[in-house]
Amino acid sequence: xxxxxxxxxxxxxxDVEPETPLLWVLRxxxxxxxxxxxxxxxxxxxxxxxVDGQATKACQLPASAAVGKQITTIEGLSSxxxxxxxxxxxxxxxxxxxxxxxxxxxxASALLRKRKNPTEDEIEAAMADNLCRCGTYxxxxxxxRRASQLAQA
Amino acid sequence: xxxxxxxxxxxxxxxxxxxxxxxxxxxxxxALAASIGPRPQSTTTAVGTEVNAxxxxxxxxxxxxxxxxxxxxxxxxxxxxxxIAEELNVDWSRIKTEFADAxxxxxxxxxxxxxxxxxxxxxxxxHPHLMGAGASARERLKQAAAEAWGIDRSxxxxxxxxxTAGSRSATYGELAEAAAKVxxxxxxxxxxxxxxxxxxxxxxxxxxIPHKVNGSAQYAIDTRVPGMxxxxxxxxxxxxxxxxxxxxxxIKDRPGVIAAxxxxxxxxxxxxxxxxxxxxVVADSWYRAKTALELLPxxxxxxxxxxxxxAGYYAEGHRLVEQKGILSGxxxxxxxxxxxxxxxxxxxxxxxxxETHARMEPINATVHVQADRVDVWSPTQDQSSAVTLVxxxxxxxxxxxxAHTMFLGGGFGGNGGGGTAVTRxxxxxxxxxxxxxxVIWSREEDLAQDKQRPMTVAKLSAAIGDDGLPTxxxxxxxxxxxxxxxxxxSATADYAIYNMPYLIPHRQHERHxxxxxxxxxxxxxxxxxxxxxxxxxxxxxxxxxxxxxPLEWRIRMTEGMPDWQLVLxxxxxxSGFRTDLPKGxxxxxxxxxxxxxxxxxxxxxxxxxxxxxxxxxxLVVLDAGxxxxxxxxxxxxxxxxxxxxxxxWMGGLELENGRFVNTNxxxxxxxxxxxxxxxxxxxxxxxxxxxxxLGEPAGxxxxxxxxxxxxxxxGKRIRETPFRSQDLTWTDLA
Numbered sequence: 001x002x003x004x005x006x007x008x009x010x011x012x013x014x015d016v017e018p019e020t021p022l023l024w025v026l027r028x029x030x031x032x033x034x035x036x037x038x039x040x041x042x043x044x045x046x047x048x049x050x051v052d053g054q055a056t057k058a059c060q061l062p063a064s065a066a067v068g069k070q071i072t073t074i075e076g077l078s079s080x081x082x083x084x085x086x087x088x089x090x091x092x093x094x095x096x097x098x099x100x101x102x103x104x105x106x107x108a109s110a111l112l113r114k115r116k117n118p119t120e121d122e123i124e125a126a127m128a129d130n131l132c133r134c135g136t137y138x139x140x141x142x143x144x145r146r147a148s149q150l151a152q153a
Numbered sequence: 154x155x156x157x158x159x160x161x162x163x164x165x166x167x168x169x170x171x172x173x174x175x176x177x178x179x180x181x182x183x184a185l186a187a188s189i190g191p192r193p194q195s196t197t198t199a200v201g202t203e204v205n206a207x208x209x210x211x212x213x214x215x216x217x218x219x220x221x222x223x224x225x226x227x228x229x230x231x232x233x234x235x236x237i238a239e240e241l242n243v244d245w246s247r248i249k250t251e252f253a254d255a256x257x258x259x260x261x262x263x264x265x266x267x268x269x270x271x272x273x274x275x276x277x278x279x280h281p282h283l284m285g286a287g288a289s290a291r292e293r294l295k296q297a298a299a300e301a302w303g304i305d306r307s308x309x310x311x312x313x314x315x316x317t318a319g320s321r322s323a324t325y326g327e328l329a330e331a332a333a334k335v336x337x338x339x340x341x342x343x344x345x346x347x348x349x350x351x352x353x354x355x356x357x358x359x360x361x362i363p364h365k366v367n368g369s370a371q372y373a374i375d376t377r378v379p380g381m382x383x384x385x386x387x388x389x390x391x392x393x394x395x396x397x398x399x400x401x402x403x404i405k406d407r408p409g410v411i412a413a414x415x416x417x418x419x420x421x422x423x424x425x426x427x428x429x430x431x432x433x434v435v436a437d438s439w440y441r442a443k444t445a446l447e448l449l450p451x452x453x454x455x456x457x458x459x460x461x462x463x464a465g466y467y468a469e470g471h472r473l474v475e476q477k478g479i480l481s482g483x484x485x486x487x488x489x490x491x492x493x494x495x496x497x498x499x500x501x502x503x504x505x506x507x508e509t510h511a512r513m514e515p516i517n518a519t520v521h522v523q524a525d526r527v528d529v530w531s532p533t534q535d536q537s538s539a540v541t542l543v544x545x546x547x548x549x550x551x552x553x554x555x556a557h558t559m560f561l562g563g564g565f566g567g568n569g570g571g572g573t574a575v576t577r578x579x580x581x582x583x584x585x586x587x588x589x590x591x592v593i594w595s596r597e598e599d600l601a602q603d604k605q606r607p608m609t610v611a612k613l614s615a616a617i618g619d620d621g622l623p624t625x626x627x628x629x630x631x632x633x634x635x636x637x638x639x640x641x642x643s644a645t646a647d648y649a650i651y652n653m654p655y656l657i658p659h660r661q662h663e664r665h666x667x668x669x670x671x672x673x674x675x676x677x678x679x680x681x682x683x684x685x686x687x688x689x690x691x692x693x694x695x696x697x698x699x700x701x702x703p704l705e706w707r708i709r710m711t712e713g714m715p716d717w718q719l720v721l722x723x724x725x726x727x728s729g730f731r732t733d734l735p736k737g738x739x740x741x742x743x744x745x746x747x748x749x750x751x752x753x754x755x756x757x758x759x760x761x762x763x764x765x766x767x768x769x770x771x772l773v774v775l776d777a778g779x780x781x782x783x784x785x786x787x788x789x790x791x792x793x794x795x796x797x798x799x800x801x802w803m804g805g806l807e808l809e810n811g812r813f814v815n816t817n818x819x820x821x822x823x824x825x826x827x828x829x830x831x832x833x834x835x836x837x838x839x840x841x842x843x844x845x846x847l848g849e850p851a852g853x854x855x856x857x858x859x860x861x862x863x864x865x866x867x868g869k870r871i872r873e874t875p876f877r878s879q880d881l882t883w884t885d886l887a
Contacts, residue, residue: 034368135795
């Protein structure tokens with residue numbers, strides 16, 4: 001089935017089964033590989049993107065359900081890594097292997113849209129689905145606090 | 154008795170202040186930092202003159218350093234660049250990096266010495282030749298200047314990319330071509346004295362960070378080759394089961410499906426787990442391949458392996474540790490005799506289940522078999538092996554195989570051997586379908602068929618003397634590996650038990666290597682991870698039985714060993730370790746040596762009456778001799794602690810009817826952000842000739858430190874993992 005998606009402000013027409021998870025459409029059909037496959041069951045967060053500004057796991061969202069919505073991937077968060085979350089991630093030096101970090105950054109940026117100064121509990125609740133095997137968690141918490149400052153500076 | 158109430162909040166606030174302060178020192182404006190591209194795997198892109206295999210200098214003095222190692226999150230690119238740049242003496246902002254060419258390495262008789270990244274070896278074992286490459290290039294630049302100016306080389310100074318002698322000067326770029334032709338009489342010595350270093354030992358921002366915040370970093374799973382097709386694979390759910398048949402007709406008309414490929418086990422390789430019998434479904438997208446594979450009827454012959462289970466293996470292990478095993482370490486018949494005759498004896502049995510790597514990047518490989526060459530994109534820690542593995546599967550000359558080094562979405566000891574099974578699968582499928590193919594293991598396949606960390610049972614007994622210190626220690630371990638191999642990494646797996654440093658007059662250790670059908674391999678800090686928990690928990694059991702404070706016990710029992718004393722006394726000073734906290738709160742310590750580094754941990758926990766565990770803080774103190782990049786070294790220690798606690802607290806692969814049953818992150822649930830301990834890292838460095846690794850050693854002492862803290866919080870001794878399955882409830886009455 002052919003349909004058109006709005007990804008990072010661009011129209012992308014794809015021809016796939018309607019139930020195909022958006023993750024695979026982004027990666028294999030549109031070529032945006034920054035969004036990662038980790039588990040396929042929405043339990044690791046590596047595929048986190050924004051759909052109409054909300055953090056969403058792309059591995060469990062049928063592509064056809066995203067028609068008419070604004071889809072933002074890590075590649076579209078900013079054109080030059082200037083989003084406060086990206087700047088904070090660089091400053092604190094969060095990533096190690098980096099594989100989960102697109103999802104971490106998308107989850108964190110969606111949180112900061114809703115809550116300018118999130119509490120630690122709010123940070124933990126918003127990030128609890130995003131698994132990191134390198135153990136960068138304490139730097140993620142620091143970097144979200146720093147991004148909150150940068151966004152309001 | 155003094156009491157101290159611990160709150161998670163106070164620790165976090167304190168650590169943010171500390172961390173924030175440090176971070177300011179670490180921050181490097183991007184424009185001033187060295188750089189690497191998002192596609193580092195590209196065949197050489199350096200422009201300029203190759204002074205040696207590692208170093209290319211352009212006329213404008215841009216220096217490209219070729220990195221022979223894998224970047225799997227450990228900061229390898231940055232460390233290698235720093236080691237070479239220290240001796241070459243170039244401006245850090247003029248450095249670019251690219252991965253070295255594995256094919257060239259092979260063609261030129263291992264030109265880069267080592268193209269495999271494991272065992273926390275990069276800095277500790279490879280610094281001599283990496284620093285040597287920088288020193289050699291520097292001296293040849295100086296010689297070229299000396300010849301041009303008609304003076305002696307000793308009169309030329311090389312500093313930050315400039316060559317000077319009196320009023321004369323030239324850039325490295327101007328003399329690179331001449332330097333490339335210089336032959337030195339004798340290669341220079343490297344700078345061994347840290348006091349003389351100008352770059353090493355100072356924190357540097359990682360060079361790969363910019364590409365890891367915008368989605369541009371290219372991992373093997375991101376490989377796209379024109380004309381590429383995709384494959385999903387399934388090996389026998391009971392590992393090493395035989396494939397009897399499958400019915401391709403049932404799925405051949407599904408959209409995008411191209412073929413099914415039968416993959417035959419590679420025999421005789423069971424000590425290096427390789428390719429099993431498997432079926433691959435090939436399609437024009439991976440999602441179509443995966444969904445078709447799920448519908449493919451497949452028949453297997455599981456054989457007797459289907460009778461095995463975690464519970465069965467534990468029973469077998471506990472039976473075996475009552476029997477004589479193979480000696481590890483020194484024989485001392487007195488150990489058992491003293492224990493048999495002793496007035497006071499402590500005995501305990503421990504067990505730990507299989508664990509899996511669960512790298513965030515699922516196992517995958519892309520291979521393109523062409524008429525005259527083969528290209529391989531594999532997330533491997535060992536590029537050399539990827540080349541030879543693919544060559545052996547295809548029966549082609551290894552010199553025609555090109556392995557492209559990619560960023561790895563985690564390694565943790567699981568990506569050795571060239572990627573082994575998946576790389577071989579991709580090679581075979583590409584040959585059969587005549588197209589480039591990307592194979593991805595679903596997360597379920599990844600967890601079920603990975604090379605697993607072996608399960609282990611151990612029994613430890615000690616005689617306690619009148620002074621409360623042990624007079625003899627007798628231990629046995631049984632561990633469960635593919636074909637009963639006992640060596641993963643550099644030492645037999647149980648070294649954390651028999652190599653305990655303590656001054657116990659009589660000790661003997663025996664092991665049983667039990668054959669299983671489960672593929673096994675190295676897993677971050679192999680051996681030290683599961684056996685360190687057993688050894689260091691039992692140390693607390695011995696100390697407490699003898700009326701000793703566990704930290705004072707360890708200090709006393711390592712008297713005369715300066716490196717251990719340095720680490721333990723620093724831990725004592727920095728941790729405020731105490732055993733008199735109110736019930737429900739506890740501190741615990743442990744110390745394990747691995748990869749040449751002594752690592753001690755102090756964990757602080759709270760346990761609610763209902764048994765809810767929170768790990769507030771883990772302080773780690775390490776002696777690695779030297780640290781070249783304190784920033785990446787600290788990150789590795791934070792990560793190692795989280796890694797071990799992920800498995801000790803949350804993990805536990807469950808084997809039933811010969812197969813693993815918890816094979817995704819809903820059921821194999823690892824450490825999450827709200828469960829993180831605050832990790833504080835302190836380096837207590839003895840210096841000198843000692844060079845220890847830092848990618849792994851901070852992990853092993855963390856689980857026993859936590860278990861020892863749980864004991865003080867609850868009165869309960871934890872002798873198995875995962876902690877989440879243990880009853881940690883307590884009452885004020887007990």
